[in-house]
Amino acid sequence: MITTIAWAAWILGTLALGLSAGSFLNVASVRLPYEKSILWPSSRCGSCLRGLPWHANLPIVGYLRLRGRCHWCGARFSIRYLIVELVAGLGFTGLFLLEVVADVRGAGWWREHGHSLRHGVVPVEAWATWLGEAVLFSFLLTASICDLEHQEIPLEITMTGLAAGLAFSMALPWPYPARLAELKAAEAAHRAEHPAIYRAGRQVPAGFRAEPALGFPGLQPWPLAWPLPAWLAPGTAVYGLASGLAGAIAGSVICRAIRAVYGLGRGRESLGLGDSDLLLMAGAFTGWQVVVVGFFASIIPGLVLGVGYLAIRGTQALPFGPALSVGVMATWLGWRWIGPSVADLLFDPVIGGLLAVAGLGGLLLLSLLLRITRGGEESSMASLD
Ligand SMILES: [Zn+2]
Incomplete structure (x- = not known):
């Protein structure tokens, strides 16, 4: 009985927190593209500029009670306010169900804490991991709304998000929440069994799947490299900073490289900065691993969104931010299934490098082909497309 009440409280609590976050993200995504302050003044009607009464600020309820109209002048508020609040609320609860209850990332909450979880007690480490996921989700949601509405993502969002990401990376460095002693024991056993892999710090891709490193998925599912250099001890803030920076650089570089190569071939911009x-x-x-694979995974939601966007707006200028957000979140949560199949590519510099060169070469060819068949320069768009 108490267990049921506790779990119901967690689910309703995460939902309420998500709805409130959605309420705040709504304000942020309306004001930031115009470089307005997100803290002052309080929410007001865009038509009559009068402040909203407190009950109109309640997520979902406030909107439904006034049937989406201003309390004072009756001006209509966009349905997107309601949608964003719902998406944020369901997202926060969904992440709780996936991360903690279902343990999709294989952090081992139930193996380690089965007894307390059965009684509705969620360990602090699980909450911290969930919070990290919910914070990135919130930043991605805000960025996606701005991208959909303004075809641009304000730097305030991405740079604040970068700072938050590095802070989480340092506070919960891999292999958090696994115990370091456990990891060290597994590594020592592996080292004794396969001395060749560890000789001179060489990375051997064949057999990487059996590495102890893969058995300890934290907030970041995989280590920066394996074996790690001696000066970069796992579980330290310095390691967390290095790993967060590597992820940030990888995400930025892969996007810029593809943008540059495509632009070179086609003579037209593709991905935005x-x-x-x-x-x-x-x-x-x-x-870095999740963001690199997530970039390629986002082609699937990109195609789905692109078709929908084309049907509704009838334009080719598809904002890619929402697709990237879906791709990265899905890859992060599904890493237990995705990771092992790409391990050899990601940890072997030779195979990975060859694949990257081949991929960029193919993209250059494709973009040149598009330039020849469909026209290149921006100005010729109207007549040729
Ligand atoms: Zn009004």
């Missing part, structure tokens, strides 16, 4: 800032921010939370 806001997209590369979005991945810069996400990489600081997730580490």
Whole structure:
């Protein structure tokens, strides 16, 4: 009975927190593109400029009670306020159900804390991990709304997100929440079994799947490299900073490289700089592997969103931020299934490098082909597209 009440309280609590976050993100995504302060003044009607009564500020309820109209002048508020609040609320609860209850990332909450979880007590480490995911989710949601509405992602969002990501990365460095002693014991056993892998710090991709490093997914599922150099001890703030920075740089570089190569071939811009800032921010939370794979994974939601966008707005200028957000979050949560199949590519500099060169070469060819068949320069768009 008490257990049921406790779990119901966690689910309702995360929902309420998410709805309130959505309320705040609404204000932020309306004001930031115009470089207005998000703290002052309080929420007001865009039509008559009068401050909203307190009950109109309540998430969902406030909107429904006034049927989406201003309390004073009756002007209509966009349905997006309601949608963003719902998405944020369901997102926070969804992350709680996936991360803590279902343990999709394999952090081992139930293995380590099964007894307390059964009684509705969620360990602090699980809350901290959930919070990290919820914070990145909030930043991605805000960035996506701005991208959809203004075709740009304000730097205030991505740079604040970068700082938050580095802070989480330093506070919860890999292999958090696994115990370091456990990791060290697993590593020592592995080292004794496969001495060749560790000789001279060489990384051997074949057999990486059996590495102890993969058995300890933290907020960042994988270590920066393995084996780690001696000066970069896992579980320290310095390691966390290095790992967060590596993720940020990887996210930004992969986006900029593809943008540059495509632009070179086609003579037209593809991804915006806001997209590369979005991945810069996400990489600081997730580490470099998730953000690199997430970039490619975002092609799938990108196609779905692109078709929908084309049907509704009838334009080709598709904002890619929402697709990147979905791609990164899905890759992060599904890393237990995605990670092992790309381990050999990501940890072998030779195979990974060859693949990157081949991929960029292919993209250059494709963009040149598009330039020849469909026209290149921006000015010729109207007549040729
Ligand atoms: Zn009004």
